[in-house]
Amino acid sequence: xxxxxxxxxxxxxxxxxxxxxxxxxxxxxxxxxxxxxxxxxxxxxxxxxxxxxxxxxxxxxxxxxxxxxxxxxxxxxxxxxxxxxxxxxxxxxxxxxxxxxxxxxxxxxxxxxxxxxxxxxxxxxxxxxxxxxxxxxxxxxxxxxxxxxxxxxxxxxxxxxxxxxxxxxxxxxxxxxxxxxxxxxxxxxxxxxxxxxxxxxxxxxxxxxxxxxxxxxxxxxxxxxxxxxxxxxxxxxxxxxxxxxxxxxxxxxxxxxxxxxxxxxxxxxxxxxxxxxxxxxxxxxxxxxxxxxxxxxxxxxxxxxxxxxxxxxxxxxxxxxxxxxxxxxxx
Numbered sequence: 623x624x625x626x627x628x629x630x631x632x633x634x635x636x637x638x639x640x641x642x643x644x645x646x647x648x649x650x651x652x653x654x655x656x657x658x659x660x661x662x663x664x665x666x667x668x669x670x671x672x673x674x675x676x677x678x679x680x681x682x683x684x685x686x687x688x689x690x691x692x693x694x695x696x697x698x699x700x701x702x703x704x705x706x707x708x709x710x711x712x713x714x715x716x717x718x719x720x721x722x723x724x725x726x727x728x729x730x731x732x733x734x735x736x737x738x739x740x741x742x743x744x745x746x747x748x749x750x751x752x753x754x755x756x757x758x759x760x761x762x763x764x765x766x767x768x769x770x771x772x773x774x775x776x777x778x779x780x781x782x783x784x785x786x787x788x789x790x791x792x793x794x795x796x797x798x799x800x801x802x803x804x805x806x807x808x809x810x811x812x813x814x815x816x817x818x819x820x821x822x823x824x825x826x827x828x829x830x831x832x833x834x835x836x837x838x839x840x841x842x843x844x845x846x847x848x849x850x851x852x853x854x855x856x857x858x859x860x861x862x863x864x865x866x867x868x869x870x871x872x873x874x875x876x877x878x879x880x881x882x883x884x885x886x887x888x889x890x891x892x893x894x895x896x897x898x899x900x901x902x903x904x905x906x907x908x909x910x911x912x913x914x915x916x917x918x919x920x921x922x923x924x925x926x927x928x929x930x931x932x933x934x935x936x937x938x939x940x941x942x943x944x945x946x947x948x949x950x951x952x953x
Contacts, residue, residue, distance in 0.1 A: 647703050665928060672922035675915060683922060689887045689904070691916040698923050703889045704804065704899040705927070708879060709872040711808025711893055716816040716872075717865050723816070724823035729849055740824075747817035754877035758810035763801055763882065766809060770800040770894045785895045803883035804893040807900075810882060811875050815868035822867065826860025827853050860942055866938030876902035901927040 676683060679696060686697025727739050775790040777783040788799045830853045838848040854861075879900050885907060886897035901923050912920055 661932075665925075665932075668921050668925045668928055672918055672925050675918035675922040676925075678915070679919075679922070684926075687888050689908075689919075691919040694915060696919050698901060698926055699889050700889050701901045701904045701923065702930075703891075703924060704883075705873055705901045705930075707804050707891070707893060708808045708811060708898065708900055709869055710876075711805055712811035712815060712872040713869050715809060715812035716819055716868055718821055719812070720816045720819035720864070720868075721861065723820045724791055725849065725853075726825050727820075728827040729845070729853065743817045743820055743824075746813075747821065749814075750873060751814060752877045753883075754810055754814050755881035758771060758878060759807065759881045762810065763806050766806060767797050767800045770803065770805055773805075773923070774800070774894050781891060782893050784892050786892065799896050800894060802882060802891065802896050802898070804883075804895075804898040807882045808872075808880045808893070808899055810878050813873050814875065814878060815871050817870045818871065819864040819868040822860055822864030823857060826857035826864075830856040863938050863941045866934055866941065870938060872936040873934065874902055874927060874931050875900075876906050879903045880906045 675691065675696070678694065679686070683697045684702075685699050686695060687700040688695045688697065689701075690696055723739075723743065727743070728737055731739055771790050773783050774785045778785065778790065785799055792886060812884045834852045834856075835848055838852050879898075880903040880914070883898040883900070883903060884896055885899045885903065887899065890897050904919050905924060908916065909920060
C-alpha cells in the first residue's frame, strides 16, 4: 500500500529521534518567556513609580501642556505631540530613502557593489545615536536652514510649514527662527532609522520568487515593470513592517533629539520653527534635577512612551509575521 492510499487518520507525523530538538525548543521558549517577563517588569516598575503622579494629575495629564510638577500643573500634551511630529517627519523622509536604497541594492547594484553597500548600510545602523546628534547639531543644522526657509516661503500656506514671527521673503530676517526645530530633529532621526528600514525591505525584496521574476520578463516586462508587478507586491509586508519598526525607534529616540531641539512646553505644530520637545528628551533634560513628585511625573511620561512604542512594535511584529513568502503579485 502506497503512502498516497493511506487514510489521513492512519498517517503518523515522523519526528527526529534524540533530545537535541527538544532541548533547542525548550531554550527558545525560555528565551521568549524571558523577553516577555523583562518587558512586564519594566512596565510594572514604571507604573509603580508613576502612580502617585497619575493620581495627582488624573486625566488632565494627557491634556495639560505645562510641566511644573512641584506646583501640581503638569502633563504630556505638548511633549507627546512633539514626539509624534518628530517621528512623523523622520518616517516621511526615511521611508522613501530606504525604499530607494533597498531597491537599488537588491535589484540594480552589481554583485561586488552590492556587498559594499550592504556593509555600509549595516555600519550606518550601528553608529551611536549621540554621533548622529552631534553631527546634526554641529554640521547639518547650518546646512538645512536654507531648505527650511525655502519650504516656509513656498509652502507656508500649509499650517505645518508656517513660521510665525518672521517673513521668509525678507533677506534680512533672522535665521535663528529655523534652528532647533522639529524638522531638523526629524531629519537627523530619519538618517538614523533609514538603515534599519532599508535592511528589512532589502531582505523582503531579495526573497521575491525567481519564477515570478522570470515570468514577468517572459511576458515582456521591463525591469521596472517586473519590480512594480512582482517585487513590490511581494515585499509589501516587509515594507510596512520595516516602516513601523522604524517608527517605533523614532518615537523613542533621545540623545539626538535632546542635542538638537530647543525645548518648549506648548503644542508647537509648526515643524520648521524653532522650538520642539519630546517625551524622551524631557526625561533626559529633567531627570537629574527632579524631586519625588517631579520624578514620578517623569515616570508617568515614560509609561505613556512605553505604551505608545509597545503598540507600534506589536503592530509591526504582527504585520511582519503575517507577510508570507510568495505573496500575491500582479504578474
